[in-house]
Amino acid sequence: LFAGNGLGGILLLALLAIGAVLLWRAMTRRQTQAPVQFAGMREQTSVMPAPPAGSVSPVGTAGALPAGFDAAGFLRAAKTNFVKLQLANDAGEIDEIREFTTEEMFEALKADALERAPGVQHTEVTGLDADLLELATEDGKHWASVRFSGMVRETASGAPAGFEEVWNLVKPVDGSSGWLLAGIQQMH
Structure with missing residues (x-):
């Protein structure tokens, strides 16, 4: 040298x-x-690919949604499920997590929950907004991308911090199950 x-x-x-x-x-x-992420996911990537680059703004036109689709009701339910999944993940309630996720996403979240000691994680959602970014039907499945943003507190005495992430949800066209979480993308 x-x-x-x-x-x-x-x-x-x-x-x-x-x-x-x-x-x-x-x-x-x-x-x-690093932005606050779904209870312990940190730098992990989603199970499902990110939505197309052109879908960064919420679905805004009435023509973009199928007739009869209740977007407001869908987003209310999505926000409720967001909070329920945070609580279940914090508590390590594996069976509850299974109810809201695809098998692939469940395996990823289960592995994360099993690596943690019980009671180690605390996530308090102090503010939550949801926007429907995309709704599509492909190969017998409805797909929805929902952007969640808001504030969460990760320790009981900590200050709330902002977060933004996109959840990809899937539902069979035949209605044999409800909407299931298929992937999470962190918005950096």
């Missing part, structure tokens, strides 16, 4: 050191500024 080229070797070493410092700072910044 330094053989016959002292100044070049020192410059290379200095560049490597600067690169290491920048990489370390970027990684620690990402950890400290």
Whole structure:
């Protein structure tokens, strides 16, 4: 490295050191500024791919929704289920989580819950908004993407922090089950 080229070797070493410092700072910044996420999911990715790039704003036109679809009722139920899943996940109530999720999502959440000690996690939803981003039917299933945002408190004495995430929900067209959580994307 330094053989016959002292100044070049020192410059290379200095560049490597600067690169290491920048990489370390970027990684620690990402950890400290991570948004609040679904009870313990932290940096995990969703089970289902993210919604298409063009669907970043809520469904706004009446023509975009199927006839008879009660968007307001759907979003009320989605918000209720959001809070119920937070509580069930905090408490490690695996059977309750199963009722609201696809099998793939259940396995991911179950693994997370089993890794934690009971009572370690606390999530208090102090403010919650929901927007329907997309509603589609494909391969015999209805798919909905709902953006949740608001404030949560992760410790009993902590200050509320903002969060934003998209939940992907699926329901069979034949109505054989209700809406199930199929994936979660963190909005950074």
